[in-house]
Amino acid sequence: MSNRTFTMIKPDAVRNGHIGNILQMINAAGFKIIALKYTQLSTPQAEKFYEVHSERGFFGELTQFMSSGPIVAAILEKENAVADFRTLIGATDPAKADEGTIRKAYATSIGENAVHGSDSDENAAIEGNFFFSGLERF
Numbered sequence: 001m002s003n004r005t006f007t008m009i010k011p012d013a014v015r016n017g018h019i020g021n022i023l024q025m026i027n028a029a030g031f032k033i034i035a036l037k038y039t040q041l042s043t044p045q046a047e048k049f050y051e052v053h054s055e056r057g058f059f060g061e062l063t064q065f066m067s068s069g070p071i072v073a074a075i076l077e078k079e080n081a082v083a084d085f086r087t088l089i090g091a092t093d094p095a096k097a098d099e100g101t102i103r104k105a106y107a108t109s110i111g112e113n114a115v116h117g118s119d120s121d122e123n124a125a126i127e128g129n130f131f132f133s134g135l136e137r138f
């Protein structure tokens with residue numbers, strides 16, 4: 001069990017003006033922000049980030065969407081970070097997400113679902129390293 005996870009506030013939530021509210025929910029749930037960046041992925045960068053999904057039918061839609069506008073990337077710290085953050089964001093499909101979760105509050109569809117959260121300690125490290133150097137972590 002590691003104490004760090006990686007998140008992105010996705011282009012839909014940025015476009016809809018939810019950055020502040022989502023960061024507030026993250027802080028209120030006890031996560032400390034270790035690194036934070038406002039940036040936009042190119043389509044090839046989105047394809048690289050999501051390469052584990054390259055065989056899935058929605059890969060093109062996902063990578064187009066994820067490169068369609070700016071995102072907020074962050075490394076978060078808390079005991080049991082990966083599992084607790086998955087609980088905070090809720091199910092992939094917002095129709096199935098529990099009350100009180102970020103996706104229940106701000107996601108609009110299974111594809112445009114407001115936030116990313118790493119699914120394992122190993123992926124949290126890989127994804128954090130994709131966006132942040134050692135000098136950008138505090």
Ligand code: GDP
Pocket residue numbers: 053058061062091092110111112113115116117119
């Ligand atoms: P997550 O771990 O809850 O983010 O879900 P997955 O790892 O299964 O999928 C990664 C991302 O791909 C999701 O967060 C969605 O943005 C997207 N995605 C998953 N399923 C679908 C789908 O059926 N259609 C589309 N367009 N996107 C999807």
